[in-house]
Amino acid sequence: MKLAVASGKGGTGKSMVAANLAFTLAWTGQVTLVDCDVEEPNLHLFFPSPATRTEVAVPVPVIEEFACKHCGKCGEFCQYGALTVLPDRVLFFPELCHSCGGCTLVCPKNAIREEPRRIGTLSSSLPIPGLKLVSGTLDTGSPHAVPVIREAKKKVSRDPEVIFDASPGTSCPVIETLDGCDACILVTESTPFGLHDLQLAVDVAARLGVPAGIVINRSDGKDEDTIRFCIDHDLEILMTIPFDREIAAIQSRGDLLCRVRPEWQKDFSALFLKCRTLAGVDQ
Numbered sequence: 001m002k003l004a005v006a007s008g009k010g011g012t013g014k015s016m017v018a019a020n021l022a023f024t025l026a027w028t029g030q031v032t033l034v035d036c037d038v039e040e041p042n043l044h045l046f047f048p049s050p051a052t053r054t055e056v057a058v059p060v061p062v063i064e065e066f067a068c069k070h071c072g073k074c075g076e077f078c079q080y081g082a083l084t085v086l087p088d089r090v091l092f093f094p095e096l097c098h099s100c101g102g103c104t105l106v107c108p109k110n111a112i113r114e115e116p117r118r119i120g121t122l123s124s125s126l127p128i129p130g131l132k133l134v135s136g137t138l139d140t141g142s143p144h145a146v147p148v149i150r151e152a153k154k155k156v157s158r159d160p161e162v163i164f165d166a167s168p169g170t171s172c173p174v175i176e177t178l179d180g181c182d183a184c185i186l187v188t189e190s191t192p193f194g195l196h197d198l199q200l201a202v203d204v205a206a207r208l209g210v211p212a213g214i215v216i217n218r219s220d221g222k223d224e225d226t227i228r229f230c231i232d233h234d235l236e237i238l239m240t241i242p243f244d245r246e247i248a249a250i251q252s253r254g255d256l257l258c259r260v261r262p263e264w265q266k267d268f269s270a271l272f273l274k275c276r277t278l279a280g281v282d283q
Contacts, residue, residue, distance in 0.1 A: 001281050002162050003272075004181040004210070007188065008197025010168035013217035013241070014187040016251055018165040019046045020258045024268040025161065026130030032159040036177040037167045038120060038136035038148045045254050049127035056136070056151045057116035058099040058144070063090045067111035074103040074112060095143055120148040122155060132159070145173040153180075170197075170204045178205060183279035184212045185238065185271075190223045198226070202233060211278045213238040215271070238274045239267060 005018040015037070022033040035041040044051070061074075061083070068090060075085040082096035083103060094117060104112045119142040123135045136152040138145050145167070153176075156162050166177040178184055184205050188198040198214070205212040213236045216223055220243045230237055241247070250260050258264045 001160075001183070001276060001279055002164065002181045003275055003279070004164045004166055004178050004184040006166040006174055006178065006184055006186055006201060006205075007168050008170060008186070008199070008201035009193060012168075012187045012189050012194060013215075013251075014168065015042055015046075015165055016257070017185060017187050017215055017217070017241075018163055019043055020256055020264070021268050021272060022131055022133075022163050023128070023256050023258050024265045025163075025272060026128055027265070028130075030130055030132075030159075030161065032132045032134065032156045032162045034152050034156055034162060034164045035133070035135040036149045036152060036164050036173065038138040038145045038152075038173070039167065041135045041137055043133060043165060044123070044125070044135050046256055047125070047127035047131070047133050049125040049133070051123040051125035051133075051135075053121050053123045055118050056120040056122060056148050057118045058097075058147050059101065059114035060094055060097050060099060060117045061092060061103050061112045062115050063092065064111045064113065065089065067109050068107075069109055069111075071108065073106045073108065077102050077106045095141075098144070099147070119144055122148070122152055124155070132156075146176045149173055149176045153177075170200045174201075175204065175208065178208050178210050181210050182281065183275050184210045185215055185275065186212050187215045187217055188226060189218050190216060190220065190226050195225055195229060198229070202235065211280075213274060213278050216240045218243040236274070236278065238278075239271045 007014040022031050025031040035043040072085040075083045080096045082093050084091040120138040125133050136148040164177050167173040186201050188194045219240050
């Protein structure tokens with residue numbers, strides 16, 4: 001099963017839920033945890049371990065000036081403005097290139113070839129028995145997170161149980177993470193901002209056809225608006241985690257709730273079973 005953990009906004013405890021769920025499942029079987037928040041990955045802080053790293057690269061065009069006739073067809077084709085054709089040369093802006101390869105196809109003189117350009121890395125480790133951790137990291141200054149996430153997903157495509165920790169928000173990196181998943185946990189908090197951004201995240205999951213359930217984190221017992229929203233949209237509240245000083249202290253020092261307080265493993269095991277039901281996977 002491929003399970004995404006997402007949230008409409010940052011700071012709701014999405015990574016905390018993903019990390020504790022993976023830690024719990026590792027006690028009884030094999031699970032893969034993938035950090036798809038490639039602009040600010042942090043799951044490795046909860047599972048420190050030596051890791052192997054590989055580069056992630058995307059193809060970008062290289063203009064062979066000796067063959068180029070500066071006809072302008074490549075610049076006309078590129079919808080992102082990555083190529084500007086001048087009378088005597090072609091300007092290329094790699095930060096704008098989406099690596100679609102179209103410029104190589106429309107060039108009538110075959111004056112464009114492609115070469116790989118590094119945009120990030122993938123690291124893989126086995127921090128505890130039963131758990132594989134894969135983290136994507138976008139290089140500083142690179143604007144394209146999606147290819148790194150795509151490579152991370154490809155790396156674990158054959159693993160039987162995978163948990164994807166998505167970026168916060170509802171932009172392209174989140175959509176890439178959720179695409180193809182069997183179910184999604186949306187982590188929220190009972191605040192006006194939390195509810196507003198939960199509505200956006202629910203809409204994204206629905207448009208992608210990914211069944212979603214809700215985890216309310218840092219609950220102060222005043223969850224009426226969130227509960228009403230879930231009832232109105234036929235969303236199951238899978239778990240409620242209280243607003244608790246000890247839980248916050250455990251999290252802030254880089255530890256795991258289920259490691260410090262093992263009694264919570266029962267709750268996270270139940271959460272996973274509910275996700276399997278949500279996805280229509282036989283128990």
